[in-house]
Amino acid sequence: MDAHAALGFRRLSIIDLGGGNQPILNEDGTMAITFNGEIYNYRPLREALIKAGHTFTTQSDTEVLLHGYEEWGGKLLERIRGMFAFVIWDSTRQELFGARDHFGIKPFYYATMNGTFMYASEIKSMLQHPDFVKELNKDALKPYMTFQYPATDETFFKGVFKLKEGHYFTYRNGCMNIHEYWDCNFEESKQNLDDLVEDIDQTVVDSVAAHQIADVEVGSFLSSGVDSSYVAAVARPEHTYSIGFGKGTYNESQQAKELAQLIKLNNTSETLDGEDAFSYFPQIQWHLDEPDSNPSCVPLFFLSELASRDLRVVLSGEGADELFAGYLGYGVHTRSKIIKMVTRWLTHLPAPARHAIARFAQGKTFHGAWHLYANLAPAEESFIGQAQVFRESEAKALLKPEYRKGPSVADIVGRIYARIAGKGLSEIKKKQYLDMHQWMPGDILLKADKLTMAHSLELRVPLLDKELMSVAQKVPTKYLINDENTKFAFRQAAARHLPKEWYDREKLGFPVPISKWLRxxxxxxLVREVFERDYVAQFFDQDALLRMIDDNYEGKSDDRRKIWTVYSFLTWYDVFFVHDGAKPEPATV
Structure with missing residues (x-):
């Protein structure tokens, strides 16, 4: 603390366990840093800084950032490899410098209220500040209902914003200036498949090794999918962890256990049920800070608790789907090889012809129509990201008038697509670019960070690394998705470490039986009781909402995702506004 600033930190000790407590000061005490994350190349940077004359008092990567900023200023960001959100207070210049990592792995919130600038990794810590004014951001609800996660830069708390991925800021004399320092650069190369697979595998192996740097044991999550399996097979950790619901299609832990036995890994797994999920659901929304209706939040919360019994750090497979095009939503809407082959041939037509065929197929019901449309239409018209729960018209119809004024879906995605307009990218690469800047930081990485940190567990994502990105962004589109599978080239690299059943398995996501629960x-x-509460009518057409859940229960409709999205928001609102943000205790269900 000094006359102008106060920096505080609660630490999860991973590197330099005894000496890395924060905030850390520079040699003469004129600068102080708080830093959340890990810098994986901190050791060579430390050596370079010592040669330049800097004196270190710890062995931590935090202090490397501090002296690196002294030496290189904002150019430090070009040198570091890792996940980070940090702020440095320069008392001499009376200036704050802060940055968020390339992909948005680590969260960074900020607000200016009553003359005070405040920042944090979690919104709930800012709620305690005497200058904080808590108010619901009414413009956040409409886009959330479509995207399933907080889709705008301003959060659900009015006046609280997210620093975007790949950006830094300076704050001085009450003025905040934000700048971009990095962006992915998708392009089309002519690399042959063998060389590409070699590059991918070597970079993954290198990244996994870098992400295992720690002064504590590093374990790994393990699902039935190729991404976490690839990471675990390369890392060979002492411990891996899996979780699932009951038996059958909703339980990946059995396949994970089979792989662990095949490649001789120690695996710990547990199964969950609906009682577990609903009992802890309010607490899950509390940890998330903002509502998120991705069903995978539930198993991830319990998986993190399972791993935290033994470890402080785990590796996971996030990022591969965005870097290497793993989502079915990028254009895989049929199993027919013939339809895939014909569609692929049509993608080589000139744009006017492709778009004319797409317009013909749009809305048609013949088999293959959706596959044709998704692959031939401009991404800007056909794709808003991995989640689309309510159509915009449906959201407006259900919401009360004062909550219909938020930004449109077209406004949100249009700003991102505009950044790559005219670059000649394939439709798949456009979709990847959108997800890199919308879905991934807004949903995938947010829940991964919040729900692991809920249990004092650090999640590391070696497949989301700037060195791997430099390889991924040049992959020829024909090796991203083809007639065989999604992320084709990536799977061929994984084949060097995994049996075919694992590297070739169709993407499942994190299966959660919400359809079964809601019937x-x-x-x-339990969910209907939430929908019946008095405060629900201020947001929604309550009668329509109750009809929706009744019809779903009776099997007249299948609106599980819509119901779950509304339920997630109302649970979050109850926690932060009805009960003023107090951490909920698990309920008896």
């Missing part, structure tokens, strides 16, 4: 009387009544 079980106990859970249906």
């Amino acid at each position: 079980e009387e106990k859970f249906y009544r």
Whole structure:
């Protein structure tokens, strides 16, 4: 603390356990840093800084950032490899410098209220500040209902913003200036498949090794999918962890256990049920800070708790789907090889012809129509990201008038697409670029960070690394998605470490049985009770909402994702506004 600034930190000790407590000061005490994350190349940077004359008092990567900023200023960001959100207070210049990592792995919130600039890794810590004014951002609800996660730069708390991925800021004399320092640069190369697979595998192996640097044991999550399996097979950690629901299609832990036995890894797994999920659901939304209706939040919360019994750090597979085009939503909407082959041939037509065929197929019901449309239409018209729960018209119809004024879906995605207009990218690469800047930081990485940190567990994502990005952004489109599978080249690299059943498996996501739950009387009544509360009518057409959940329960419709999205928001609102942000205790269900 000094006359102008106060910096505080609560630490999860990973590197330099005894000496790395924060805030850390520079040699003469004129600068102070708080830093959340890990810098994986901090050791060579430390050596360079010592040669330049800097004196270190710790062995931490935090202090490398501080002296690196002294030496290189903002150019430090070009040198570091890692995940980070940090702020440096320069008392001499009366200036704050802060930055968020390339991909948005680590969260960074800020607000200026009553003359005070405040920042944090979690919004809930800012709620305690005497200058904080808590108010719901009414413009956040409409886009959330479509995207399933907080889709705008301003959060659900009015006046609280997210620093965007790949950006830094300076704050001085009450003025905040934000600048971009990095962006992915998708392009089309002519690299042959063998060389490409070699580059991918070597970079993954190198990244996994870098992400295992720690002064504590590093374990790994392990699902049935190729991404976490690839990471675990390369890392060979002492411990891996898996989780699932009951038996059958909703339980990946059995396949994970089989792989662990095949490649001789020690695996710990548990199964969950609906009682577990609903009991802890309010607490899950509390940890997230903002509502997120991605069903995978539930198993991720429990998986993190399972791993935290033994470890402080785990590796996971996030990032591969965005870097190497792993999502079915990028254009895989049929199993027919013939339709895939014909569509692929049509993608080589001139744009006017492709778009004319797409317009013909749009809305048609013949088999293959959606596949044709998704692959031939401009991404800007056909793709808003991985989640689309409510159509915009449906959201407006359900919301009360004062909550219909938020930014449109076209406004949100249009700003991102505009950044790559005219670059000649394939439609798949445009979709990747959108997800890199919308879905990934807004949903995938946010829940990964919040729900692991909920259990004092650090999640590292070696497949989301700037060195791997430099390889991924040049992959020829024909090696991203083809007639065989999604992320084709990546799977061929994984094949060097995994059996075919694992590297070739179709993407599942994190399967959660919400459809089954919402048709079980106990859970249906639990969610309906939330929908019946008095405050619900201020947001929604309550009668329409109750009809939706009743019709779904009776099997007249399948609106599980819509119901879950509204339920997530109302649960979050109850926690932060009805109960003033107090951490909920697990309920008896």
